[in-house]
Amino acid sequence: MSIKIVGTGSTLPEKCVTNEDLTKLVDTSDEWIRERTGIGSRHVSTGETVDELAASACEKALADAGKSASEVELLLVATCSPECGIPGVACQVQSRLGASNAVAFDLNAACAGFLFALNTAWAYVEAGIYRNALIAGAEVLSKIVDWSDRGTCILFGDGAGAVYVEKCDRDGMLGFVQHADGSRGEVLRCDSRALKNPYADVSMKSPYVQMDGREVFAFAVRQVPAGIQEVLDKAGTEADDIDLFVLHQANYRIIEGIAKRLKQDISKFPVNLDRVGNMSSAAIPVLLDELNRAGRLKRGMKLVLSGFGAGLTWGACVLKW
Numbered sequence: 001m002s003i004k005i006v007g008t009g010s011t012l013p014e015k016c017v018t019n020e021d022l023t024k025l026v027d028t029s030d031e032w033i034r035e036r037t038g039i040g041s042r043h044v045s046t047g048e049t050v051d052e053l054a055a056s057a058c059e060k061a062l063a064d065a066g067k068s069a070s071e072v073e074l075l076l077v078a079t080c081s082p083e084c085g086i087p088g089v090a091c092q093v094q095s096r097l098g099a100s101n102a103v104a105f106d107l108n109a110a111c112a113g114f115l116f117a118l119n120t121a122w123a124y125v126e127a128g129i130y131r132n133a134l135i136a137g138a139e140v141l142s143k144i145v146d147w148s149d150r151g152t153c154i155l156f157g158d159g160a161g162a163v164y165v166e167k168c169d170r171d172g173m174l175g176f177v178q179h180a181d182g183s184r185g186e187v188l189r190c191d192s193r194a195l196k197n198p199y200a201d202v203s204m205k206s207p208y209v210q211m212d213g214r215e216v217f218a219f220a221v222r223q224v225p226a227g228i229q230e231v232l233d234k235a236g237t238e239a240d241d242i243d244l245f246v247l248h249q250a251n252y253r254i255i256e257g258i259a260k261r262l263k264q265d266i267s268k269f270p271v272n273l274d275r276v277g278n279m280s281s282a283a284i285p286v287l288l289d290e291l292n293r294a295g296r297l298k299r300g301m302k303l304v305l306s307g308f309g310a311g312l313t314w315g316a317c318v319l320k321w
């Protein structure tokens with residue numbers, strides 16, 4: 001038994017911020033940002049919340065699948081930038097949608113979050129616990145980005161994507177792998193709250209994203225192709241048989257590096273980061289939705305999805321569309 005994606009949706013905040021706009025905030029240039037990252041613009045929240053964006057993307061995924069909210073049995077939201085610690089975003093989304101029959105909870109594996117949530121849904125379906133799932137990746141990273149740090153504020157964007165999956169007897173997801181290495185967590189970090197209570201007053205490092213860009217780059221181009229090869233082996237297929245590699249949209253140079261290591265033509269690696277930047281857990285489902293709506297995903301195509309990021313976390317899955 002497996003799961004297949006039968007509906008996709010995505011929502012971005014209205015405001016689009018270009019590289020040129022960023023030159024008014026920090027000492028940078030459109031040329032530098034494009035050359036080093038491939039990013040040209042990104043959407044930034046002017047009030048849209050993570051749950052609002054996630055709910056909107058979920059509504060579109062349900063509509064695309066021809067399903068109603070009351071049919072959903074499992075509702076997962078992958079995010080690392082929720083507005084509140086409690087309740088979870090998934091519960092807020094459940095309430096917005098009226099998905100009252102669904103169990104709802106969040107999952108945080110940073111930029112690998114959506115992929116890990118998809119794998120989690122598969123495991124639940126495989127175990128016979130649920131028959132379907134609505135899975136969103138949603139972020140408002142603009143509130144955890146230091147807008148005076150030119151090394152990071154140029155990279156990120158806000159948005160949400162979602163997929164509706166249901167059990168299938170054959171094809172669908174063919175295999176997945178996922179990994180974590182907490183010992184390298186310091187290379188990409190964001191503290192949330194300092195410990196302050198009547199018995200302790202401990203200062204925190206920074207409430208904003210802190211990143212060692214070179215280390216993250218090296219991790220991604222080395223570990224991700226190895227993870228993809230691992231899942232290809234597990235699924236009994238090879239890179240040449242894959243139609244599209246839908247990767248986390250962190251940086252165009254990272255995607256180029258991965259394509260090169262896998263000896264695959266770059267045309268098999270669709271990108272939207274030029275328009276939306278790095279949206280962490282929202283990146284893969286937003287790109288999937290764009291491809292789906294553009295008619296680029298045909299039934300029977302073989303896809304690799306791969307997410308990677310803070311944690312460090314990384315993973316991949318192979319699926320037949």
Ligand code: ACO
Binds near residue numbers: 155188220308
């Ligand atoms: N504009 C102009 N100059 C800049 C900017 C900027 N926005 N940012 C940094 N610089 C400067 C630096 O200050 C430095 O100047 P110096 O030589 O005078 O000290 C110079 O450019 C080179 O800086 P580096 O950090 O070494 O630049 P690098 O070539 O490594 O590029 C980048 C930085 C783009 C962040 C790169 O390391 C990278 O892509 N890393 C991957 C990080 C990533 O994708 N993170 C996303 C989150 S994690 C994830 O999603 C997987």
